[in-house]
Amino acid sequence: MNPITCIDVGGTFIKAGNVVNGKVRHEIKIETGEPGMLTRTLLQIIVELGGEAVGIGMAGLVDADGTISSPPNFPGIESLPLKEILQEELNIPVFVDNDANMAALGEHRYGAGRGIKNLIMLTLGTGVGGGIIINDKIYHGRGYAGEVGHITIDPNGPLCLCGNYGCLESYIGADRITERAREYVRMGVETRLRSYAGKITPEIIEDEAYKGDHVAMDIVAEMAKFLGIAISNYCAILDPERVIIGGGLSKMGDILLSGVKREVARRLYSRKDIDIVFSELGDRAGILGCYEMVIHSI
Amino acid sequence: MNPITCIDVGGTFIKAGNVVNGKVRHEIKIETGEPGMLTRTLLQIIVELGGEAVGIGMAGLVDADGTISSPPNFPGIESLPLKEILQEELNIPVFVDNDANMAALGEHRYGAGRGIKNLIMLTLGTGVGGGIIINDKIYHGRGYAGEVGHITIDPNGPLCLCGNYGCLESYIGADRITERAREYVRMGVETRLRSYAGKITPEIIEDEAYKGDHVAMDIVAEMAKFLGIAISNYCAILDPERVIIGGGLSKMGDILLSGVKREVARRLYSRKDIDIVFSELGDRAGILGCYEMVIHSI
Incomplete structure (x- = not known):
């Protein structure tokens, strides 16, 4: 080839x-x-x-x-x-x-989605993307399907870069996550994130959350909550066999994933277990x- | 046959x-x-x-x-x-x-969805249901796809009969709509709905909204807003060629439909027109x- x-x-x-x-x-x-x-x-x-x-x-x-x-x-x-x-x-x-x-498509063919006929993928990074595999193929709709980053999580939420209010991305985009950390620091809340001055990254927040910093843990928990709401909506509509979370912020690991699973279990109408996993291919x-x-x- | x-x-x-x-x-x-x-x-x-x-x-x-x-x-x-x-x-x-x-499936074969490959349907009645046609077939997922009535519209919204908070159905189910009208009446707000005493139905609200009763118009406008949020989420995920609204409450007609279209236009990420119509088959x-x-x- x-x-x-x-x-x-x-x-x-x-x-x-x-x-x-x-x-x-x-x-x-x-x-x-x-x-x-x-x-x-x-x-x-x-x-x-x-x-x-x-x-x-x-x-x-x-x-x-x-x-x-x-x-x-x-x-x-x-x-x-x-x-x-x-x-x-x-x-x-x-x-x-x-x-x-x-x-x-990559995860479906080579990674966490091998052998799964219907799956949804979320990519967490600067923005929040979404992709849908139905019957082993990408589902495009008219071209713009899967845009889970821009579903409304709260109708009165913050303005998103897309022009809508309260989109998932406006809560959990990478910039929003680091901004949230800086807000805590500015408010004078006791946190080890303070020692990074202006240079807080999602990786640092993840790392400090693992080490038990309460502010970092709060930020990850809040992110998990919003992500869980979005995934429960995505699943109420598509009821897939598997949900794959990828993108840079998915490195937040098990603290994030367990929070997401709790929120989905609380909200999903069908009350059926949803198999939510991280990307294998990064x-x-x-x-x-x-x-x-x-x-x-x- | x-x-x-x-x-x-x-x-x-x-x-x-x-x-x-x-x-x-x-x-x-x-x-x-x-x-x-x-x-x-x-x-x-x-x-x-x-x-x-x-x-x-x-x-x-x-x-x-x-x-x-x-x-x-x-x-x-x-x-x-x-x-x-x-x-x-x-x-x-x-x-x-x-x-x-x-x-x-009925609308796709005989009604407002004839010749449309990918469409979504919402049924507005006692509950709010949803159905998805992809590539001219019902999309079931694992069996529970299309449940747009139970996507979260507001994470802090009212308790739904399904156990989740802030579901679409908890805002626009038929009982909730008539309850909203009775609330206005109890509060002493000036409205012709008062003359129906306890016997307000969605049809009466629709009828009075058409005749210009401000309370009835507010109720329909609020319903249109929540429905528009849900449809914009549904479309951000599925980007269908057409959205069909059916069920008893769809008889609310053009006041409802124009409100829904405004809310979708305001929120939908792709900014592409979505063809939203009422059921032809009732x-x-x-x-x-x-x-x-x-x-x-x-």
């Missing part, structure tokens, strides 16, 4: 790999940088990795023509015909889909999903 | 018909009555209508074996193996599914859906 260049474009990092026969060879992880530079950055990565076709998973709304619309975490981009631009520039086949769809879920998309498209 | 007995069991009314070649002949509508009498009532209807097979759409959770679990609007029923009981008693084929799934949606289920099962 020929090498395929697979790129997962998140709000903070771009992860890419050269994939042959489902194995990731050369791998790259760089900061996403300025939205205005995105196309140029992608071209550089594609040239460096040298695959014979390209698959891209991109945060935000991606239509069937590979055009991106107003991704909330890429201010300034309103409509970007990414597939068309890259194909013209490179003269090789390019396929573009939503990043969480790609992560769902950063590679999106990359391997892009690989699957490309090999089934060319 | 042989006649099929099709029965739509709601929290307040049972609607049933003898259906031949997709045409409803003899039709019955009776009050649902005591949950403990349900099986006996259904047997009487089946004997009266005399079909050679039976299809039943029932409010609540229905598993693949035709067993009903804890339907919120049938207190006292915990687990009822309806298919098994009726088949043993009658010795003819019986098929049971969720009532909103049946309404979705009371017959569920009956005709049961017919479709039976003829494709035997």
Whole structure:
């Protein structure tokens, strides 16, 4: 098989790999940088990795023509015909889909979703993405299905970057989580997070939560609650065999997962156990999903 | 073709018909009555209508074996193996599914969903049901998909009959709507609803809203808001080609529909127009859906 260049474009990092026969060879992880530079950055990565076709998973709304619309975490981009631009520039086949769809596809084929016919995936990072596998295939709807990050958790909640109020993402996006920690510090609450000054990251919050810092534990518990509400809604609608949680913030681990499970058990109408697990592939879920998309498209 | 007995069991009314070649002949509508009498009532209807097979759409959770679990609007029923009981008693084929799934199937085949590949249906009545058609088939998940009535609208909202807090049904179920009207009357607010004393029905509220009664208009507007939030969540996840609203309360008409459309437009992440329409089949949606289920099962 020929090498395929697979790129997962998140709000903070771009992860890419050269994939042959489902194995990731050369791998790259760089900061996403300025939205205005995105196309140029992608071209550089594609040239460096040298695959014979390209698959891209991109945060935000991606239509069937590979055009991106107003991704909330890429201010300034309103409509970007990414597939068309890259194909013209490179003269090789390019396929573009939503990043969480790609992560769902990667996990379904190679990771925590192997052998599962109907599953839903959530990706927790700068934004909150969602992907749906129904009958072993990505379910796109008219192109924009699975956007669990923008379901309303509380109609009177905070303004989200998407323009709606009270979206899941407005409660548990990475920036919101670190901002919440800084609020506690500013309020003068006793917490070890204070020692990190302005440099609190989700990883630090996770780490301190494990070590028993009450503020960090509160933040993770609150995140678990909102995530649990969203997952119970997602499951009331789709009743999947499995829910997979991936993305950078999923590293929050068991404290997060047990809180999510409690909230879902409390809320889910069917009262049936839902199998909720973390991603097995981590950063590679999106990359391997892009690989699957490309090999089934060319 | 042989006649099929099709029965739509709601929290307040049972609607049933003898259906031949997709045409409803003899039709019955009776009050649902005591949950403990349900099986006996259904047997009487089946004997009266005399079909050679039976299809039943029932409010609540229905598993693949035709067993009903804890339907919120049938207190006292915990687990009822309806298919098994009726088949043993009658010795003819019986098929049971969720009532909103049946309404979705009826509309998809004969009504407002003809030619639509992916659609979602909401049924507004005593409870709020949901059904999903994906690729021209009912999507069941593990058996309990589409339960939009029990997605959380507000995590701190009122207790729902299902045990969760802030479910859509706890805001817009028929009892909640009429209770809201009685609250206004008790508070002494100026409204023509006062003249109906304790006998306010959703139809009266609709009628007075059309005539310009401000309290009735407020109640419909509030219902539209909650319904709009739920539909925007449903659509963020499934991005269907069409949304169909059916059930008794859908008779609230254009005041309700325009309010729903405004709320969805305000909240939906994709900012794509969603085609939201009322049921074309009314009371017959569920009956005709049961017919479709039976003829494709035997």
